[in-house]
Amino acid sequence: MSDSNPTACLLVIGNEVLSGRTQDANIKFLAIGLGEIGIPLREVRVIPDVRDTIIAVVNEVRAKFDHVFTTGGIGPTHDDITSECIAAAFGVPWEPHPEAWARMQASYKPGEFNAARQRMGTMPRGASLINNAVSIAPGFTMGNVHVMAGVPRIMQAMFAVLAPTLKGGKPIISRAVYALRLAEGAIADGLGAIQDRYPALDLGSYPYYRPSGNGVAIVAKGTDVAAAEAAIADVTALMITCGATPVQGEPDPA
């Protein structure tokens, strides 16, 4: 779908997600936010805090996608190595950023702007800052790579500032219909035929299992609202021929 839209890749950088300590909360937020500005997310990679891995992956994906977003690894500790790895990936010095450094220095009491915190004011040469309302330490953009915090509320504040500066395509919209007590296997053949009639849409089939009852939800995504509504109308009719009672929209989460 929407091949004319710019594309995005997200790198989630951090051992804590790979070890299962932390439940990622950034993928879904950015997937939705990027869809809304018409820069659909095409791939996510979760990678460890390992220098050679970060550098290699950044260089691979920044050549492959229009935009790369990273979360994690820009704090003050020894495992926060994203910023210096971005500099290495771009082959530029990692050096104090005058504006970021000055702001951070001013925000700490004398003696507290220590070596660890100074790392957060150190950036690849040529980076432009992503200032935000929540954290004194900024994110930054280097080329088509946008480097953000891993803590969700800081990441979200950075994305709120960053998003309006990006040139997106048509927003990705979705329409949905669901039916209780309908197996996806019962409508799968008919659904495939509908997908064939709307090649510019993604038609997804999602069975669900809930205390309120099991069923299947069908979601049409793309950039063409009229096509999505027409496809969902066709799915609704298909569900009725299978004896179900479809309801437009997403099923109740409970």
Next chain:
Amino acid sequence: MSDSNPTACLLVIGNEVLSGRTQDANIKFLAIGLGEIGIPLREVRVIPDVRDTIIAVVNEVRAKFDHVFTTGGIGPTHDDITSECIAAAFGVPWEPHPEAWARMQASYKPGEFNAARQRMGTMPRGASLINNAVSIAPGFTMGNVHVMAGVPRIMQAMFAVLAPTLKGGKPIISRAVYALRLAEGAIADGLGAIQDRYPALDLGSYPYYRPSGNGVAIVAKGTDVAAAEAAIADVTALMITCGATPVQGEPDPA
């Protein structure tokens, strides 16, 4: 850490995670489960239901990691293409699996084992089944690639059957300590020195922001319990020198 352990890569296959419709729940579960059997997760990729992408990524990562686990794309609908892509990646036919086919056929009423459902009994030649208690349609293992459902409760039932059959290394264990009202930047330099003394461990620093108070948690992970406990004891002492009141374990999630 633990370079002698076999390694794992997880492929989350599905447009629904990339579009933000679905919050992934499988990464954390598998990260923890794989750590427990000593096959630490080293990379996750979330990729779309696109044939060429799936084939290329499967072939890339199955050469790079000891085990590859996939979730998603093995249902009956047109966007469920994982199984046939695995066959293409391995260069083998995609054909009815006698055991899976017979079991599924027996479970449906006459006429309901339709073309769409027959796809779930069709597998790469040479696949061995991952039967499970929840879903009649099995997952399968092909070489070092383990293909599981995307629906969490079905995936978990499959992993429960699969995990005991895998030869893992030493379990990955963790020890933690946290302190309220302590900034990670205050201990970062000392923490880096502790990390240097325990090169076989991963020491992670995780600030948290909660209604009950802000603080920082330090987690030591590795295969050596004694080393992890010694490192956490050192971190505890460091926190005390910074004027904090450390508590062993992870902070209260509330």
